Amino acid sequence: MKRFLAVAVAVASIGFLTAGTASAVDSYNNGDAASGIASSRHNLGGFSMHIGAQGTTEVCVFCHTPHHTNTANNLRPMWNRGTSAPTSFTAYGTTIAGTTIANTDIGSTSLACLSCHDGVTTFDNIVNAPGKSGVTSGGADRGYTFIDFGTVVSDFMTSSRLNIGLNLSNDHPVSVAYNAGTAAGLRATNTVISAIDLTSDLNTSATTYDNGNMTKNLWAVKGFVSDTATIADLLRSSKVECSSCHDPHFNNKSWQEIDSTYSNVTADQEGESNGLFIRRVGGNTGSGVCRTCHEK
Ligand code: HEC
Ligand code: HEC
Ligand code: HEC
Ligand code: HEC
Incomplete structure (x- = not known):
């Protein structure tokens, strides 16, 4: 607690x-749980207090699914989204100490975050849709309408502060040894x-x-x-x-x-x-x- x-x-x-x-x-x-996602801005379901879809009330489905997960590019854990390929990104390059990060090095959990924070992929680009709505390997836009405080908002990252984008050369190195x-x-x-x-x-x-x-x-x-x-x-x-x-x-x-x-x-x-x-x-x-x- x-x-x-x-x-x-x-x-x-x-x-x-x-x-x-x-x-x-x-x-x-x-020992406290690192919890609270349902009330956070990472709840994109219909019960969200922030941006939420009209199509489903599920929370985890925007990132995880128990079956038919997307394992392309070694995506984990139990990933339910379409993602940009590692080669779509510009990696940090070479650090002062000489450590090099190539575009092809961009790793699983960074690809996972960037599947919404790349400013390109839609929030509702998911693989295994809720219930019996079907599986599309590699993910597909589900056409959900997203609402924030009663107003229809975009289904991809528009906030310039939160849009990390495809260029990772201006961010702290990720996928770096x-x-x-x-x-x-x-x-x-x-x-x-x-x-x-x-x-x-x-x-x-x-x-x-x-x-x-x-x-x-x-x-x-x-x-x-x-x-x-x-x-x-x-x-x-x-x-x-x-x-x-x-x-x-x-x-x-x-x-x-x-x-x-x-x-x-x-x-x-x-x-x-x-x-x-x-x-x-x-x-x-x-x-x-x-x-x-x-x-x-
Ligand atoms: C916005 C995307 C997102 C949502 C929504 C989300 N997760 Fe995750 N989850 C991730 C990512 C990314 C990782 C990998 C994190 C890491 O490397 O530590 C992860 C890891 C996990 C893990 C293993 C690591 C850990 O922290 O325990 C569990 C268990 C998990 N998620 C459960 C859930 C459940 C249950 C829900 C719904 C209540 C949920 N997640 C919703 C993105 C999400
Ligand atoms: C989880 C560990 C970790 C944390 C936390 C972390 N760093 Fe780093 N940082 C690294 C690693 C690993 C490198 C790569 C070092 C190398 O091999 O050159 C790095 C590199 C850097 C570099 C050098 C980049 C270059 O081109 O040489 C700077 C500057 C830096 N970090 C600043 C920060 C700042 C500021 C923070 C806090 C916002 C931070 N780091 C938090 C692990 C971390
Ligand atoms: C399913 C899409 C999705 C995924 C995947 C996702 N995010 Fe987000 N994230 C969002 C949305 C939507 C917001 C709020 C956007 C807004 O308010 O404009 C957000 C907000 C944030 C914020 C701002 C929170 C605040 O306190 O202001 C951070 C930081 C963040 N995300 C980091 C991450 C990281 C790191 C990962 C991977 C571990 C990740 N996100 C994965 C959709 C996602
Ligand atoms: C080395 C630690 C570190 C790594 C790695 C890292 N972040 Fe962050 N991130 C931070 C810190 C610290 C902040 C808060 C910066 C501030 O004070 O505004 C932050 C802020 C953010 C924000 C909010 C931006 C803002 O200025 O309000 C987003 C979105 C975000 N991170 C996403 C990501 C994503 C996506 C990745 C992977 C590509 C990532 N972060 C990797 C440490 C990190």
């Missing part, structure tokens, strides 16, 4: 936080994440800020907030993919700097934050996401 805590107003040394933000932030503890100890100040893969000291080189207010999440450095892995997770748990086939930093099911309400910039009543696509589905409790406060892998 998660507790709902008010943001302390006593963090006087971090100015912008005290500037009248009456937001509240959740706290997650070791994790070369611990030899590139980019990367920590050993067996590092226990919660044991990483992120606070001793910061102002002491960081230890009380955001429920002390900077000190705890808890990340959700395998569906649960964990104090024993290692960096290896963030990697997929020993590489960094989109899902190294994001859990698409985790409606992470613990990143107050993000939550305070949203309203949950605004009738637009920016209406509510899901903590950007970040795996880390406390989000990227103090660049905790970045400093977990990079010893900088």
Whole structure:
């Protein structure tokens, strides 16, 4: 279970936080489920509080199906969507340390995320439609109408902020090997994440800020907030993919700097934050996401 805590107003040394933000932030503890997808913007079914299809009330079907899954390009897990091929993307290229990511390297879980965030594939491009509506291998647009706060909206990613696109050369490298100890100040893969000291080189207010999440450095892995997770748990086939930093099911309400910039009543696509589905409790406060892998 998660507790709902008010943001302390006593963090006087971090100015912008005290500037009248009456937001509240959740706290997650070791063992809590990384849950909340139904109320998040990743629920594209008819019961969604955000963008939702008129054609079905199912939640998981927009990404998973129990049968007839799309395994092209090694897509996983139990993937129910059509995707752009790896060669449709422009990969990061070569890093400062000399690690090269070719277009053909774009891996399974990144392809999975990009099957909506590529700005091209429709949200209702699915393989196994709900119920007896049939299977189309490789996926097909189902012609659903999507509604957001009563208004018909587009069935593909239009928000420029959320459209990662086909060009991945301007994003943090994905499908990149994790070369611990030899590139980019990367920590050993067996590092226990919660044991990483992120606070001793910061102002002491960081230890009380955001429920002390900077000190705890808890990340959700395998569906649960964990104090024993290692960096290896963030990697997929020993590489960094989109899902190294994001859990698409985790409606992470613990990143107050993000939550305070949203309203949950605004009738637009920016209406509510899901903590950007970040795996880390406390989000990227103090660049905790970045400093977990990079010893900088
Ligand atoms: C927006 C797309 C999306 C939706 C909707 C979605 N998933 Fe997932 N799911 C993914 C992706 C991507 C992964 C792989 C994540 C990773 O690499 O950790 C995944 C992984 C999983 C896993 C294995 C890893 C884990 O985190 O436990 C389970 C179990 C799972 N999903 C269950 C569900 C169920 C049940 C639903 C519906 C309630 C659902 N998912 C809805 C995208 C989605
Ligand atoms: C089935 C389509 C679909 C898939 C697959 C999908 N997303 Fe999304 N995602 C959406 C939609 C729709 C939104 C909200 C769009 C809007 O409001 O304009 C969204 C929003 C987001 C947001 C913003 C949340 C916030 O708090 O503002 C993030 C971050 C995100 N997705 C990351 C991911 C990642 C990472 C993956 C893969 C692990 C993924 N998505 C897979 C459809 C998808
Ligand atoms: C190395 C960690 C990492 C990886 C890998 C990563 N992200 Fe993110 N992503 C973040 C962080 C941190 C943020 C929040 C950035 C901010 O403060 O605006 C974010 C934000 C986002 C957003 C919201 C954009 C915004 O500025 O509001 C989307 C959408 C998203 N990521 C999708 C993806 C997709 C799709 C992939 C894979 C192609 C991916 N991410 C890979 C860390 C990562
Ligand atoms: C899951 C681990 C992980 C996380 C979290 C992570 N990175 Fe990285 N980062 C990597 C890996 C792996 C590389 C590739 C290093 C190499 O081989 O050159 C990389 C490379 C980089 C590079 C160098 C790119 C180049 O061209 O040389 C920068 C800059 C960077 N990351 C910044 C960030 C920032 C900023 C964040 C937080 C938003 C972040 N990273 C979070 C793993 C991570």
